[in-house]
Amino acid sequence: MRYTGLLYRALNPRWHREPLSGEGARLHGGRFNPKGAPALYTALSIATAIRETNQVGTLQPTTVVAYEADLEPVFDAEDAAAPAAYDTALEMLAAGDWRLRMRDEGKSPSQRLAERLVADGFVGMRVRSFARGAGEDDLVMVVWSWGPSLPARLTVVDDAGRLA
Incomplete structure (x- = not known):
């Protein structure tokens, strides 16, 4: 599938000046990336992004960032046939x-x-999203490959230069 639209990410403030780095996921690994492989865990809504980044304990300091995305191909795990094709449930x-x-x-x-x-x-x-409190409509987009151009264009929305 192709995804075009906004994505949101609630960053640990440590990474707020590098919202495209994927470094935290690379260092620690995540549900959908092993250690050593960078990834951006984004969400299709702000509420889901905040749930995703605060899965343990009480709400921690967070910087919310929006991205304009044009990504293809995206594996759609919400389509039941797609995971089944990879012997996955x-x-x-x-x-x-x-x-x-x-x-x-x-x-x-x-x-x-x-x-x-x-x-x-x-x-x-x-x-x-499998974060605590997430419902069936809470969707995330895990991005493994991104940059400024197609087919995996992902750009930070920062018109006012607040992250500079």
Whole structure:
């Protein structure tokens, strides 16, 4: 699928001057990226972005950033046929033990899926948020490849230069 529109990300203020770095995900790994692979975890709504970045504990300081996106191809995990084509079920994507599996096995099943998708040319994945309190309509866009031009154009909305 192709995605064009706005995406939102609630950043740890440590990264607010580098909203396109993906460095935090590269250093620590995430549900859909192993350690060493940069990724941007964005959301289709501001509320979902805040839920995603504050999954543990109480709301922490956060910088919310908007991005203009034109991404293709995007793996659409919301289309039931797409995960099935990769022998994947929603339960595997939603598994809360991905951090333990990453620690014990080196990579979690969801991280291995992400590697397969990247190898198959996908620049990102649209998937339901599994953050605490998220509903079926809370969607995230995990972006593995991005830059200033197509097919994976992602630009920060900062008309007033507030991040400079």
